Amino acid sequence: MIRNLLTQLRRRRAIQLFLDTWAKAAVAAVLLAGLGVWLSSGSAAWWLAGAVAGSAAAAALWSLYRRPTLAEVAAMIDRKAATRDRLSTALAFEALGQRTPLHDAALAECEAALRDFEPQRWTPWRLPRETPWLAVALGGVLLAVWLPRHFAPPVLPPDAAAVATAERLEQLANTLEKEKTEEDQLAEVVEAIRQSASRLRAEATTVDAQKAALRELSGLEAMLEAAQQASQEEALAQLGEALAESEATREAGKALEKGDAEGAAEKLDQAAREWDEKKQQEEALAKAMQQLAQQLGGSQLGSAAQEMASALRQQPQGQRGSAGEALQKLAEAVRQAEAASRSGQAGNEKLQKMARAMQEMKTGQGQGQPGRNSAEGEGEAGVMMVEAPGGGAPKAAAPGSGDGSTGSPGSELDQGTKPNALGATAVPDPVEPELSAQLQGLLGEGETLQSLIATASGEAAAKRGYQAIYEAALPAAQEAVNQEKIPLGSRLLVKRYFESIRPKP
Amino acid sequence: MMNQNQNQTEADAEAFRTLFLNLSSELEKRIVGQREIIEGVLVALLVGGHVLLEGVPGLGKTMLVRTLAEVADLEFSRIQFTPDLMPSDIVGTNLIAGEEGTRMFEFQPGPIFANLVLADEINRATPKTQSALLEAMQEHHVTVGGRQHPLSEPFLVLATQNPLEMEGTYPLPEAQLDRFLFKLKVAYPSADELHTILDRTTGGEHAPLKKVSGDAAGLLRWRAFVREVPMAREVQERAVQIVLATHPDRPEASEKAKRYVRYGASPRGAQALILAGKIYALLDGRFHVSRADLERAVLPALRHRVLLNFEGEAEGISTDEILCDIVSRV
Numbered sequence: 001m002i003r004n005l006l007t008q009l010r011r012r013r014a015i016q017l018f019l020d021t022w023a024k025a026a027v028a029a030v031l032l033a034g035l036g037v038w039l040s041s042g043s044a045a046w047w048l049a050g051a052v053a054g055s056a057a058a059a060a061l062w063s064l065y066r067r068p069t070l071a072e073v074a075a076m077i078d079r080k081a082a083t084r085d086r087l088s089t090a091l092a093f094e095a096l097g098q099r100t101p102l103h104d105a106a107l108a109e110c111e112a113a114l115r116d117f118e119p120q121r122w123t124p125w126r127l128p129r130e131t132p133w134l135a136v137a138l139g140g141v142l143l144a145v146w147l148p149r150h151f152a153p154p155v156l157p158p159d160a161a162a163v164a165t166a167e168r169l170e171q172l173a174n175t176l177e178k179e180k181t182e183e184d185q186l187a188e189v190v191e192a193i194r195q196s197a198s199r200l201r202a203e204a205t206t207v208d209a210q211k212a213a214l215r216e217l218s219g220l221e222a223m224l225e226a227a228q229q230a231s232q233e234e235a236l237a238q239l240g241e242a243l244a245e246s247e248a249t250r251e252a253g254k255a256l257e258k259g260d261a262e263g264a265a266e267k268l269d270q271a272a273r274e275w276d277e278k279k280q281q282e283e284a285l286a287k288a289m290q291q292l293a294q295q296l297g298g299s300q301l302g303s304a305a306q307e308m309a310s311a312l313r314q315q316p317q318g319q320r321g322s323a324g325e326a327l328q329k330l331a332e333a334v335r336q337a338e339a340a341s342r343s344g345q346a347g348n349e350k351l352q353k354m355a356r357a358m359q360e361m362k363t364g365q366g367q368g369q370p371g372r373n374s375a376e377g378e379g380e381a382g383v384m385m386v387e388a389p390g391g392g393a394p395k396a397a398a399p400g401s402g403d404g405s406t407g408s409p410g411s412e413l414d415q416g417t418k419p420n421a422l423g424a425t426a427v428p429d430p431v432e433p434e435l436s437a438q439l440q441g442l443l444g445e446g447e448t449l450q451s452l453i454a455t456a457s458g459e460a461a462a463k464r465g466y467q468a469i470y471e472a473a474l475p476a477a478q479e480a481v482n483q484e485k486i487p488l489g490s491r492l493l494v495k496r497y498f499e500s501i502r503p504k505p
Numbered sequence: 506m507m508n509q510n511q512n513q514t515e516a517d518a519e520a521f522r523t524l525f526l527n528l529s530s531e532l533e534k535r536i537v538g539q540r541e542i543i544e545g546v547l548v549a550l551l552v553g554g555h556v557l558l559e560g561v562p563g564l565g566k567t568m569l570v571r572t573l574a575e576v577a578d579l580e581f582s583r584i585q586f587t588p589d590l591m592p593s594d595i596v597g598t599n600l601i602a603g604e605e606g607t608r609m610f611e612f613q614p615g616p617i618f619a620n621l622v623l624a625d626e627i628n629r630a631t632p633k634t635q636s637a638l639l640e641a642m643q644e645h646h647v648t649v650g651g652r653q654h655p656l657s658e659p660f661l662v663l664a665t666q667n668p669l670e671m672e673g674t675y676p677l678p679e680a681q682l683d684r685f686l687f688k689l690k691v692a693y694p695s696a697d698e699l700h701t702i703l704d705r706t707t708g709g710e711h712a713p714l715k716k717v718s719g720d721a722a723g724l725l726r727w728r729a730f731v732r733e734v735p736m737a738r739e740v741q742e743r744a745v746q747i748v749l750a751t752h753p754d755r756p757e758a759s760e761k762a763k764r765y766v767r768y769g770a771s772p773r774g775a776q777a778l779i780l781a782g783k784i785y786a787l788l789d790g791r792f793h794v795s796r797a798d799l800e801r802a803v804l805p806a807l808r809h810r811v812l813l814n815f816e817g818e819a820e821g822i823s824t825d826e827i828l829c830d831i832v833s834r835v
Contacts, residue, residue, distance in 0.1 A: 071739055075739060084791065084795040084797060085793070085795035089737040089740065092739060093793075100735065104511050105515055105518070109790075110793070482767055492819060495816060495820075
């Protein structure tokens with residue numbers, strides 16, 4: 001009877017243990033599943049189903065391993081129900097092979113006392129204590145999965161115009177890279193174009209893809225303008241150095257080195273009028289002009305320098321005619337270069353090409369097919385194309401310019417105005433100048449503060465820690481104190497002493 | 506046949522319970538209150554253990570032992586321990602005796618040859634004399650002149666000691682303390698109990714006592730009966746746990762035991778727990794020992810077997826506190 005009763009109770013306890021363990025494991029598993037959903041962006045349903053199934057399996061194994069024995073169940077019920085260990089005793093005595101009359105009497109007494117016993121009352125079903133935590137974890141994971149999906153912006157297909165612009169930028173970068181010379185400036189430009197293309201591809205799926213394309217192109221344009229301006233100023237400076245080689249044009253060269261292009265042009269005009277036919281000057285100037293023409297390539301200044309060098313070498317000795325004309329042309333070229341430098345249109349030929357390519361991409365020209373409306377998704381390179389009123393050929397319009405019917409879009413950008421097409425400042429932030437300073441002073445002078453720090457000498461340092469010494473000596477000290485007959489009134493003092501020398505934790 | 510044996514067992518258990526209650530009620534005719542002391546002394550008598558009674562003078566310790574001898578119809582002797590008491594004064598000595606020409610040594614038994622021996626103020630005798638009592642308590646015989654002299658059964662020593670006036674005393678050594686089944690602390694009576702004591706002792710004649718147990722042989726049979734009371738191993742495990750928890754160097758020890766105890770209880774402590782638990786089970790109408798029975802015996806059976814260290818004594822910790830802590834935590 002007792003064994004059957006305990007077997008039923010053990011089954012209940014095992015199921016309860018499984019539920020308790022499952023709840024604990026499920027809390028951890030659900031949290032892990034939430035982490036998995038977040039990291040892998042997988043299906044939350046699969047993760048949660050896996051967590052529930054995995055925790056159930058783990059709980060089942062654990063419950064099977066830790067299921068209570070009959071004796072443990074008996075002891076538990078005895079303790080809870082205050083049965084005076086009748087269940088434990090009856091279970092033990094039932095298993096005995098040979099029993100004395102007192103064993104039998106004990107068994108009979110136990111059974112009689114437990115006849116009306118309701119063990120289920122002491123092993124009621126109850127929800128695991130971790131149930132609220134499980135609900136919180138589950139709710140948290142579901143919220144974490146649902147909220148971002150509910151409030152996330154819709155995913156758009158990649159904008160064809162932005163993608164095409166990015167592709168053209170990449171093509172341009174590849175082309176420039178093939179033509180790349182030793183110029184660091186050009187390499188920087190290529191890298192900037194590649195980065196723009198990469199950013200543009202990343203933003204191609206957003207609603208602001210076209211704005212992003214314009215922003216990138218305007219940024220590149222501004223960068224190229226700055227590079228061209230720097231290149232033109234450098235060319236003028238090189239021309240100044242070349243002119244300074246000849247006595248006749250030295251004044252003009254100095255003016256150019258000072259940045260006074262207008263003054264240099266006047267000096268050159270004056271030199272043309274007062275041209276002194278000196279062989280040495282001609283040769284030196286012709287050589288300098290030839291070198292300059294090679295450095296500047298096919299630019300306007302380069303052509304003028306080349307023409308000047310040819311004129312100096314071809315004219316007969318003592319004749320002024322063609323050399324003077326060449327000087328006048330050079331002066332004119334300097335004036336134009338100065339004007340171009342101010343307007344940002346002059347400079348390196350490659351940079352000019354790139355700037356033109358940027359403008360074409362912004363306006364939808366170039367390799368693209370103008371006339372197609374990008375709103376139909378057919379434009380290959382245009383960014384913002386609108387159809388011109390009156391059925392004419394579509395014209396590109398700068399963003400924010402209205403219907404696109406007024407003038408050539410992007411013209412303002414070409415003039416080098418500071419705000420870009422989006423209305424923001426396109427010129428990169430200037431790099432803050434580095435500050436350097438050096439403190440001046442005299443070494444070896446002034447007052448010196450000296451102090452002597454007293455420490456224990458190496459010979460006097462402890463070889464072992466106080467804690468180790470204390471622990472080693474403690475047993476002997478305790479034994480001595482325990483053996484000693486210490487008067488009652490002094491015990492507290494002795495105890496305080498030993499407490500005072502105890503190492504502090 | 507089985508039912509007959511069972512009925513006989515139940516009748517024996519009922520008779521035992523009646524005997525115990527009768528002894529207790531007879532003792533209560535003379536001893537006011539002190540129910541735990543009376544119960545402890547009777548348990549020791551029926552188990553075959555010795556008792557150390559500790560209390561201030563005048564609380565009825567000697568009266569209790571004398572009354573017990575009278576109602577149990579046992580031979581009683583009292584030894585007042587003093588510093589000059591010699592071992593031979595307790596166990597007896599060989600004297601020359603006989604007619605002329607036939608003189609020979611004749612053993613004159615000492616006061617220890619009795620069923621109930623009251624060793625009054627045992628801590629006032631020298632260790633040498635105390636050790637003479639040690640052999641008698643453990644072996645139930647004395648050795649004089651190379652000859653062993655068995656003591657009469659049942660043999661029970663009830664020793665008293667006064668916690669005050671400790672100057673000039675010889676505290677019992679640990680080995681001797683372990684021989685006592687119980688150490689009972691005799692508390693001061695309450696106001697009502699004191700009134701009753703005054704009424705009884707300052708009035709007319711005492712109420713007559715009735716002999717209860719019959720004879721010494723009957724007591725020995727009851728001792729055998731008590732030892733037959735069965736006990737489940739799971740319940741016995743509780744006694745083992747409690748005893749092991751008193752040892753400061755054991756992992757089972759409680760925090761208080763680790764800090765304040767110098768030596769824990771011996772295996773005799775576990776024996777005392779179980780034997781006393783069997784008596785408590787029978788008194789409760791059961792034929793098996795429960796954990797509660799063991800816990801009921803923890804304080805009297807173990808309080809003198811747990812020795813405090815210096816820190817425990819300096820802190821004023823009692824062994825009862827440590828044992829209660831162990832029972833509640835283990």
